[in-house]
Every structure is written in structure tokens, then in C-alpha cells.
Amino acid sequence: MKVCPYLEETFKIVGRSWNGLIINYLSRCTEKSAHFSDMKRDLKTITPRALSIKLTDLSEWGLVEKKIVSTSPMNILYQLTDKGDALAAALEPMEKWAQEYIELENK
Known part of the structure; x- marks a missing residue:
């Protein structure tokens, strides 16, 4: 059995460091947009x-x-496109799964 090529391409994007978190972050912001400085402040460990x-x-x-x-x-604002917003929505079930099955150390 082969892996779905669409899913494989999606994980090439989402699976890279920070990409999924940036998409998730922007999806939670007002108008799905934020300034660079806001992202840097809130995504604490990413370098500029x-x-x-x-x-x-x-x-x-x-x-x-x-x-x-x-x-x-x-x-300058960075904003999710419709395509980015659709990907953020697709990540929501993964977030719900993680909330149920992943134990965080600093809850």
C-alpha cells in the first residue's frame, strides 16, 4: 500500500519546524493576521x-x-490566505486529538 501523495505533500509543509504553529497562531488572531513583532513575542522560542x-x-x-x-x-501584517485558513481548519481535529491524548508537562 502506498501513502497518499497529497497527505505526503501536506506533511512536507506542516511537518517543518514552526509552520503548523505559525498557521495555528495566525488562525487565532483577529482577522487572522498579526505583526512580525507580535508573532516573535508570542512564539517565544523562535528566532527572528x-x-x-x-x-x-x-x-x-x-x-x-x-x-x-x-x-x-x-x-506590515502577515495574514492567512483562504488556502492557509483552510489548512488551519484541517488542523483543528489534530488539535482536539492532542488535547485528549497528549499529556503536557506544564498544564
């Missing part, structure tokens, strides 16, 4: 360089878009 790379990757996959809100001072 790693966050920048991940946002670029997610943008290239069409999951996140970078929106310039104003230019003086520069105000």
Missing part, C-alpha cells in the same frame, strides 16, 4: 531569522500573505 524564513516559505506556498498597511512608519 527563523520566523522571517518561515513566513517567506509560507508565503511561497500561498498560505500567508504579507500586507503593507502603511508606509510611514512601515506597518
